[in-house]
Amino acid sequence: MKSWRTALLPPLLAIIFALLLSSIALLISGADPLLAYGTMLSQLTEGSIAVDTVNLATVYYLAGLAVAIGFQMNLFNIGVEGQYRFAAIIAAIAGGALQLPPVLHTFVIILVAALAGAAYAAIPAILKVTRGVSEVISTIMLNAIAGGIIAFLVNPDQFGVQTGNNVSTREIPESGWVPGIPFGNAGTLFGFVFIAALVGYAYWFMLNRTRFGFELKASGESTTAASAGGVNAKKMVLAAMLLSGAVAGLVALPELLGRDYSYGITSTQQYGFTGIAVALLGRNHPAGIAFGALLWAYLDKSAVSLEAISVPKEIATIIQGTIVLSVVVAYEIVKRADIAAEQRRVGRALAGNGRKPASVRDGGAL
Structure with missing residues (x-):
């Protein structure tokens, strides 16, 4: 079982280090770090x-879950960007064309998005298990292809609708919307x-309460050991990529069904790449990913306020970048400290029983 130190200390150290490094950057630029951070907090x-932060964090959370799977x-599914954009355009076209009762209409759009995301992720998955093609290379290429597919489908000659200077899909009827909660x-x-939140719970339940989740984690730890235990490693690779793609297919839906109701070339991008950083910060745990998504969204939304005090808003980008880099280092440091502490504990226990650790008896080191 992981200690609280292994779970909580690394992200805290990463955030503190990021703030210190950003403070140095602010001081070099002649700005007051305390004023800058105070402005962002306010x-x-x-x-x-606050509401915009939670809304954006919802998108980041889904992207982070997709990467974490x-x-x-x-597997480094760097193709979440292409998968969610492909799924969004397919779901928007289907949603705009269908005439269904409320709730059922929304459910069908969500299902179409998940299936489209999974279908797009199936391409690198099949290449991986049949030809050994790196999922990093194939998904990067598919990200670029997704942009071309969207440009083709949104064309007025296909499914696009010209509205002023913007071209997008037909607006989804109100029966397909997901109602929001107004706060004045x-x-x-x-x-x-x-x-x-339900998707996050399903992810946690799958990993910790199902045989499939156990086999998934076991295959990730060691495909050789998993195969020896009767687990088909190739099948798990395929399943993991399809699940990752299905969750990725939901990334654009909070905005599509809650605000925009159509999808076009100018729709927001780069959520998939942000999901990688969020998953790393959250260490693939649903609660950690939620924290990382909220932090990332808050930094994005509050960065604009820095311009009011003549501080470049890019300082928020520096904070985000250093958090990702330092969290990896912090986890490794804390992990090694925990291993050393465990070795000392075992050594003391053996010494108390009148025995010496094997490394001491054999003249070696732990």
């Missing part, structure tokens, strides 16, 4: 920043936040 009570199998002047919270 934004939580300003206007709709691949990480559990030691503070904005409207996406109703999809509850669906995202």
Whole structure:
């Protein structure tokens, strides 16, 4: 079982280190770090920043979960970006064309998005298990192809609708929307936040309460050992990529069904790459990913306020980047400290029983 130190200390150290490094950057630029951080913190009570942060974190959370599923199998699904964009355009086209009762309409759109994301992830998955093609290379290429597919489908000659200077899919009828929760002047919270929480719980339950989750983690730890235990490693690779793609297919839905109701070339991008950072920060745990998503979204939303005090908003990007880099280092440091502490504990226990550790008896080191 992991200690609290292994679980909580690394992200805290990473955040502190990121703040220190960002403070140095601020001082070099002639700005006051305390004023900058105070300005960013004060934004939580300003206007709709708090609600906007949670809404954006919902998107980041789904992207982080999609990446984390691949990480559990030691797969680097860098194609979440392409998978969610492909799924979004397919779901938007289907949602705009269908005429169904409320709830059922929404359910069908969500199902179409998940299936489209899984189908797009199936391409690198099949290449991986049949030809040994690296999922990193294949998914990067598919990210670029997704952009071309969207440009083709949104064309007015296909499924696009010209609205002013913008071209997008036909608007989804209200029966397909996910109603939000209004907070007056503070904005409207996406109703999809509850669906995202349900997906996070399903991810946790799958990993910790099902045989499939156990086999998935076992295959990720060692495919050789898993195969010896009767687990088909190739089957697990395929399943992990399909699940990752299905969750990736949901990434754009909070905005699509809760705010925009159509999808076009100008729709927000780069959520998939942010999901990688969020999954790393959260260490693939649903609660950790939620924390990472909220932190990332808050830094994105509050960064604009820095311009009011003549501080470049890119300082938030520095904080985000250093958090990701330092969290990896921090986890390794704490992990080694825990191993050393465990070795000392075993040594003391053996010494108390009148025995010496094997390394001492054999003249070696632990």
